[in-house]
Amino acid sequence: MDLYREQILDHYKHPRNFGHLEGANIMSEEINVSCGDKIAIEILLSDDKKSITDIRFSGEGCAINQASASMLTEVVKGMTIVEVMKLDLPYIEKLLGTTLTPSRVKCALLPLEAIHKAVSSVR
Amino acid sequence: MFDAKKIQKDFPQLTRKINGERIVYLDSTATSLKPQSVIDKENEYYTQYTANVFRGIYTTSEEATAAYENARALTASFIGASTPDEIVFTRNASESINLVAYSYMLNEFQSGDHVVTTIMEHHSNFVPWQQLGEKRGIAVDIWGVTPDGVLDMGQLEKLITSKTKILAVSAASNVTGTITPITEIVRVVKRLNPHCLVLVDAAQAAPHMPVKVHEWNADFVVFSSHKMLGPTGIGVLWAKREHLEKMTPFNYGGDMISEVHIDRTVFKAPPHKFEAGTPHIAGVIGFGAAVEYLSSIGMENIRAHERDLVSYAIKQIDRVEGMHFLGPKDPDIRGGVFACTLKSAHPHDIAQLLNESNVFIRAGNHCAMPLHEYFGIVSTARASFYVYTTREDVDAFIEGILRVQKTFS
Structure with a gap:
């Protein structure tokens, strides 16, 4: 039950920074x-x-995907683009507090990939 | 007397324990488990008579050729083909469909022609037609389903015209489980346009129910070994003899020729002209053993067993609040495939949590994205049954679902 810890479920059920800006x-x-x-x-x-x-x-996405997005959007606020571009899978796994099997890596990485895609357009 | 518990003993993987517990394999629609007799038969080729086929005049090569061709004869009789020569071995059902598309249809199309396929097809019976259509400027029209996931027979009359070259349709869906009335469909199609060909994707039918190609009266039937207890890497194309004669190979090489000269080549007769290069000999021989195993149980018995599981599963799923499955509710027209949604949890999370109790299901769109889009859902969690599935396995699935609900409540 390591993957579905309280913290991940909490972010899934109550995502932070969800919506439009x-x-x-x-x-x-x-x-x-x-x-x-x-x-x-x-x-x-x-x-x-x-x-x-x-x-x-x-x-929309699975719990891993949504929790990753929720946690990530919390930590990148205030970060420089240079810092954001350095974030990687080990960092996401640390945020989620778990390691991921190969089939779930993509779920967890999707939000970071979207953020990278967005900020790399201004570099 | 059919006994799934006894049948389980023939499948070595079902004796495996993970974290000290048995495994509940509910993904046979993706690929089936293999009985010991198939594994032994394939192994026998590698340990007793490894040799290439159709060339040696020594004992083991003769044995290999005989075993290879015996598998063809077993396959022919399994689906009620007239002769073994109507059976072409390919790599998988996808390749069988592509063989028809490139070796037959590509030469047949004229401007203004069109193809009809259905919204519930697996990508393998969808993408080849879409891509061929784009290449040749041929329209592909889509036959829709009712909200219950059943092909809407009323639409067929309008879809088939004098310009329809081929209808490509599944005998059973890998998502909704729907069993399509192929005999009736072929009858209607041939009445509307006697020249319209019918290709039947039987990848989800041949493993689970009796298939008799002459009762269907279709032109082409394809299926795959690995979904019916056989090895991976083997597919089957059955076609009416006259079509095979007309088809030109698109794969050239050894084994498929009878004469090669500097300026010309004479191909072998079908089916060998479509089997270029050294084939997957062990796989074909192993597939023959799978067909023998299925025949020894009896396809009617397998269908009856799965029909019973379907009735049972429908009752159990209906009891779970917030759980829904795609497809018809009548066990007479559906196979043992349940693509489900749960109000509280995403299919990925369902599959992941079920894995923690060794219940193996599939999450995603099951190579049927158009159908999921049609229903307006992104993905589903799919449990599927086979000859070795028991009511206890269905219970384990439902118990797992209840645990998922608890986690996400």
């Missing part, structure tokens, strides 16, 4: 082709365009 200046969308899950990211950048001021996500 008024005034967002970059956005992106990613699809998990193996199951059809979708995630959309909307980001408001700082005036100097170097860091993330605010972020929202929307879409």
Whole structure:
């Protein structure tokens, strides 16, 4: 039951930063082709365009996917784009507090991939 | 007397324990488990008479050729084909469909022609037609289903015209479990247009119910070994003799030729002209053993067993609040496939949590994205049954679902 710990279920049932962001200046969308899950990211950048001021996500997905998006959007607020681009799978696994089997890696990575896609457009 | 518990003993994987517990395999629609007799038969080729087919004049090569061709004869008789020559071995059902598409249909299409397939097809009976259509400017029209997942017979009359070259349809769905009335469909199609061909994807029918190609009166029937207790990497194409004669191979090489000269080549007669290169000899021989195993149980008995499981599963699923399955509720027209949704949990999470109690199911769109889109759902959690599935296995699935609900409540 390691994967479905209280913390993950809490983020799944009560996702943080879920919805749309008024005034967002970059956005992106990613699809998990193996199951059809979708995630959309909307980001408001700082005036100097170097860091993330605010972020929202929307879409549907499994608990791992949604919890990953919820936790990730919490931590990237205030981060510089350079810092965000350094985030990787081990970081996500640390956030989720678990290791993932190969078939679930994509679920957990999808939100990060969407964020990377969005911020790399301003670099 | 049919006894699934006794049958389980023939499948070595079902004796395996993971974390000290038995495994409940509910993904036979993706691939079936293999009985010991199939494993032994394949092994026998590798240990007793490994040799190439159709060329050696020494003992083991003669044995290998005889065993290979015996599997063809067993397959022919299993589906009621007129002669073994109507059976072509391919890599899988997908390749069988592509063989028909490229070796037959590609040469047949004329401008204005169209193809009809259904919304409930597996991608393997959908994408080849879509892609061929794009290449040749041929329209592909889609036959829809009712909300119950049953082909809407009323639409057929409008879909089949004098320009319809082929109807590609499944005998049983890998998502809704729907068993389609192929005999009736072929009769209607041939009445509307006697020249319209019918290809039947029997990948989910041949493993689970009696299939007699002459009763269906279809033109092409395809299925796959690994879904019916046989090895992976073996598919079957059955076609009426006249069609096989007309088809030109798209795969050239050894074994499929009778004469090669610098300026020309004479191909062998069907089916060998479609089996270029050294085939998967052990796989074909193993498949022959699978057909023998299924025949010894009797396909009517297998269908009756699965029908019983279907009735039982419908009752159990209906008791779970917030749980739904796609497809008809009448056990007479559905096979043992239950693609389910749960109000409280995503299919990935259902499959993952069930895995923790060794209940193996599939999550996703099951290679049938158009059907899921048609129903307006992204994915489902699918449990499927076979000859070794018991009511206890269905119970384990339901108990797992109740645990998932508890976790996500």
